[in-house]
Amino acid sequence: MAKLIIFLFLTLIPILCNSFTPDKPSDRRILVLLDDFAIKSSHSLYFKSLQSRGFDLDFKLADDPKIALQRYGQYLYDALVLFSPTIERFGGSIDAAAILAFVDSGHDLIVAAGSNASDLIREIATECGVDFDEDYGAVVVDHAGYAVSATEGDHTLIASDDFIKSDVILGSKKIEAPVLFQGIAHSLNPSNSLVLKVLSASPTAFSANPKSKLTSPPSLLGSSISLVSVIQARNNARILISGSLSMFSNRFFNSGVQKAGSPTKHDKSGNEQFLTEVSKWVFHERGHLKAVNVQHHKVGETNEPSIYRINDDLEYSVEIYEWSGTTWEPYVADDVQVQFYMMSPYVLKTLSNDNKGRYFTSFKVPDVYGVFQFKVEYDRLGYTSLSLAKQIPVRPFKHNEYERFIPAAYPYYGAAFSMMAGFFVFSAVHLYNK
Amino acid sequence: MVKSTAKDAQDLIRTLWSAYSATPTNLKIIDHYVVFAVFTALIQVVYMALVGTFPFNSFLSGVLSCVGTAVLAVCLRIQVNKENKEFKDIAPERAFADFVLCNVVLHLVIMNFLG
Numbered sequence: 001m002a003k004l005i006i007f008l009f010l011t012l013i014p015i016l017c018n019s020f021t022p023d024k025p026s027d028r029r030i031l032v033l034l035d036d037f038a039i040k041s042s043h044s045l046y047f048k049s050l051q052s053r054g055f056d057l058d059f060k061l062a063d064d065p066k067i068a069l070q071r072y073g074q075y076l077y078d079a080l081v082l083f084s085p086t087i088e089r090f091g092g093s094i095d096a097a098a099i100l101a102f103v104d105s106g107h108d109l110i111v112a113a114g115s116n117a118s119d120l121i122r123e124i125a126t127e128c129g130v131d132f133d134e135d136y137g138a139v140v141v142d143h144a145g146y147a148v149s150a151t152e153g154d155h156t157l158i159a160s161d162d163f164i165k166s167d168v169i170l171g172s173k174k175i176e177a178p179v180l181f182q183g184i185a186h187s188l189n190p191s192n193s194l195v196l197k198v199l200s201a202s203p204t205a206f207s208a209n210p211k212s213k214l215t216s217p218p219s220l221l222g223s224s225i226s227l228v229s230v231i232q233a234r235n236n237a238r239i240l241i242s243g244s245l246s247m248f249s250n251r252f253f254n255s256g257v258q259k260a261g262s263p264t265k266h267d268k269s270g271n272e273q274f275l276t277e278v279s280k281w282v283f284h285e286r287g288h289l290k291a292v293n294v295q296h297h298k299v300g301e302t303n304e305p306s307i308y309r310i311n312d313d314l315e316y317s318v319e320i321y322e323w324s325g326t327t328w329e330p331y332v333a334d335d336v337q338v339q340f341y342m343m344s345p346y347v348l349k350t351l352s353n354d355n356k357g358r359y360f361t362s363f364k365v366p367d368v369y370g371v372f373q374f375k376v377e378y379d380r381l382g383y384t385s386l387s388l389a390k391q392i393p394v395r396p397f398k399h400n401e402y403e404r405f406i407p408a409a410y411p412y413y414g415a416a417f418s419m420m421a422g423f424f425v426f427s428a429v430h431l432y433n434k
Numbered sequence: 435m436v437k438s439t440a441k442d443a444q445d446l447i448r449t450l451w452s453a454y455s456a457t458p459t460n461l462k463i464i465d466h467y468v469v470f471a472v473f474t475a476l477i478q479v480v481y482m483a484l485v486g487t488f489p490f491n492s493f494l495s496g497v498l499s500c501v502g503t504a505v506l507a508v509c510l511r512i513q514v515n516k517e518n519k520e521f522k523d524i525a526p527e528r529a530f531a532d533f534v535l536c537n538v539v540l541h542l543v544i545m546n547f548l549g
Contacts, residue, residue, distance in 0.1 A: 409489050419544075433463065
């Protein structure tokens with residue numbers, strides 16, 4: 001009986017493990033850290049949209065002493081959502097270094113700050129490449145792009161529709177209504193190629209404390225203010241940083257919006273659509289590519305040789321798929337290129353595809369011998385970066401692979417044979433001459 | 435002065451030509467053979483200057499066959515010439531046999547190097 005139980009248990013273990021694997025890159029288990037559990041109900045629409053897509057959300061207070069990201073070297077969660085802007089010190093074994101190690105190991109992160117953001121949250125954001133305004137009392141103010149409301153506000157609730165142009169990150173459906181935002185500004189380092197501004201402030205926005213008088217021009221102005229940014233790290237971990245926690249709330253999701261200066265009044269703000277689509281991207285439900293099945297062979301053969309000869313004709317093919325959230329779909333694009341590379345690309349060809357995810361091309365090996373690599377470097381906005389390299393040597397002609405008679409040398413052949421003929425004729429004449 | 439040097443040159447060439455006409459016929463045949471070999475060598479050098487040195491081994495082989503032939507023919511002429519007192523003891527048949535042997539070796543080498 002005991003043996004049966006053990007047997008059943010061992011066979012069921014593989015079925016019970018269904019977390020993040022390279023075969024299914026979507027995250028499954030998400031740890032959500034909150035300042036207090038009121039956020040769980042006031043932001044319930046957002047959480048429900050995540051749960052309806054199959055995520056297991058684990059709600060904990062940010063200073064709960066029992067929280068941990070990993071145990072015995074294994075990570076317990078696949079992604080982390082920080083909706084705790086005021087936390088000064090996390091409970092349990094989590095701290096800024098642990099969170100950054102979590103991201104470095106390939107897991108995703110969502111951080112929402114607010115006007116009361118603590119040093120810890122700001123430090124985590126800075127490590128990720130996003131710099132919040134150093135002035136602690138400053139919020140984003142926009143006197144020309146604010147959201148029109150019944151009460152006379154101080155224009156800190158703004159409506160923004162300056163989205164990044166990317167169907168991968170924001171989905172193919174256009175977001176009609178502007179997005180409501182009330183929080184702090186951050187800026188990105190322009191030399192950082194990994195961060196992207198998903199929602200920028202309008203050119204009339206600035207970051208300042210609305211309660212005090214401005215003594216000097218604010219340091220963050222205009223469109224360089226980013227309201228929501230994403231970062232895709234080199235290990236393809238994705239991070240979303242937002243300057244406002246309230247933009248995730250039910251109140252903002254359900255409220256109508258009218259941008260100052262625009263006559264259209266939308267019944268529902270664009271917050272729900274915007275944040276749902278961006279979350280899909282952050283949790284790898286969109287824009288996650290994998291390249292498999294690299295093949296190369298001589299034209300006319302099917303097996304892969306271990307060495308090529310110069311001036312051979314060869315064919316190269318690779319299959320690229322995109323994760324759709326549930327399955328791997330073929331990825332269709334016309335800008336994937338392969339390089340035949342040795343210190344510099346000798347051949348650079350754009351791969352043609354058959355619309356089913358197979359990319360192929362054929363070219364002639366250059367007239368240089370050495371050790372080459374087939375390199376595919378694919379780096380597009382919003383997609384995971386593909387970096388494939390396959391090494392293959394190329395040899396020169398063998399001694400018997402040259403042409404037997406070189407046409408350029410025919411005069412020399414002719415001269416040698418004519419000398420031989422001349423010798424025969426001369427000796428005949430010389431011998432029989434009187 | 436110019437006229438006299440021109441006349442001297444003409445006289446020189448005329449004496450050369452009349453002296454040369456006195457040589458025996460078989461030596462003249464050897465001379466023609468040498469001229470043929472050198473001429474072929476010159477054609478090859480001009481061709482190489484036009485087209486380039488690829489393939490260099492074939493060029494060397496062709497030129498060497500011409501030059502070697504010319505050299506061996508000159509050696510034969512020296513040994514066969516009755517007026518040459520140094521080689522009086524060598525029979526012309528022996529000289530011819532040497533000539534044939536050397537030519538065989540030469541052409542063997544040329545065929546090998548021709549590529």
